[in-house]
Amino acid sequence: MSTSGITDSSQAPTQAVRSFTDLQADLLDFFDNRPGGGNVAAPQNLIVTHVTDEYLASLDLSAPPAPRQLEQELLASCYGIVSNENLKIPKGDGTYPIPRHLSTWQVAQILLRLHHVVRIAPTDANTDREYDMLAMYIKHGPSRGIYTASEDDLRTTARRYNTQLTTNDFKEVVAVLREDAPRVHLNSHRDLIAANNGIVYYGNTPLDITIGGKRFHFEPKKVHPFDAALVFTVKSAVDYVENAPMVRIPYPDPADGEWEVGEWITALFYTEGDEEFNTRNAGLAALTWEVLGALVRPHVSWNKTAWFHSEQGNNGKGTLCSLGRNLLGSGAHTSIPIKDFGKEFALEPLIKSNAIIVDENPVGIFVEEAGNYKTVVTNDTLQINRKHRVPIAFEFHGFMIQCVNDLPKFKDKSESLYRRQLILPFTKSFTGTEKRYIKNDFLKRREVLEYVLWYVINCAGAASPGSYYELSEPPATQVLLAEYKETNDPVRAFWTEFRELFVWDLLPFFFLYDLYRVWFTRVSPSGKLVGRQQFITDLFGIVQNDPMWHCNDKARTIRPATRWLSPSRSSPSTK
Structure with missing residues (x-):
């Protein structure tokens, strides 16, 4: 079904309160008969504020005058009142200057x-207002329906009404906007998706909801008009087309048959006749569709980041990233490698992004500080420092894909990172069998992208197609995560290797650390050995989830009695 006729509902027709001629008459009447001084010249501030407020209130906001016409009419209104008020000033006392520009x-x-300039605040009500993000609604053009935080966009629009604005003048404009702009929040409803041609409701039952003081009705899996009350800063570059048809494209060599995106994704994890390979990779194709869906549903709290891992090239992960970027559009994603999350200005691109997609991470990296990385994954509030601009408090709502050839090591070895x-x-x-035209041609075609967008909204979801809010975790991902925990954490690797070999049912920390030092020197002679206290802290955390061993208090002293003499583990402990 075509959706090209959908318009922005914030542009619904409104009627001008009064004509320009009537406005002038009303203004003169107000200043000539105002309480407390009809024969005394009104203060200049009252003239400017009242005339401006009345003029703007008289406009039909669905069809406002062009900037030059608006400037001329507003200046004419001010000129008429200033001239009239100057007649009330006694001779010799001077007169008000005639305004030459706004x-x-x-x-x-x-x-x-x-x-519709607003201050966008994080959903955290306790955030300081000075860290709000100033943004302007876009009614027309490719970005219609979303808010822009671009200072260039704001300055360009301001200069349409006064071409003589200096840099300092614009700073004054921004200061007034920050004082007067209404405070709003980004859309937080997890089922509202900003597509290129409108707002798509992901839910399966109709929704009636009030947002920004305005009542909305949404039908399941359908596209609805944009509205300034629905605050989005990014949207997909692809139109949502109901029941978009599956697309088959002939290969350049007719002998190869036809290409179809779903079959291509399946083939990334399936090999005809290789049962062992197919069993090992079961569920990964369905998960890939879920990940693509997560990219266009940024307001779901996925609390996960997808790492596409392979130690060899030409495996399809880069082409999948390209599909994800095409689905979002050039302005809706950014690339921030894992190690860059700790850099001061690296996070600024998140303000205008719905996703982080990174094709390559350096091999052998070590991440010293993972705080920002974890905060971004879980959509918590963080401060973003911007070059030469006021910092803002921001919640990134979006999904992250990182391509890695080897698994990065983190100083943070907590479960909060691993989960x-x-x-x-x-x-x-x-x-040897690469088909570069898949990435360079097929995955850029409009009809393919429209089908992919329709599919991830209506069909993706291994457990509940068209209604999933968590990413599945096939066995292959669980195995790889377990391996990664050991790779990232030598203490965990040590414990995994030895935990079933001990015959004592009481293991003193001093004994375990001495054993760990010998083991570590053997398996990683050039590695950095953790200190005794850090070893104890790390091991204590690991043992909390161990069904065989336990330690309730790492500082508690336990009398060994006969525990070191018996191989029995009737009361296992690591203290």
């Missing part, structure tokens, strides 16, 4: 009324 305050009011990781193994190699 003031910074007037430009700011125009931006507020006509361009955020979803590692997909890409073990199939296409070396």
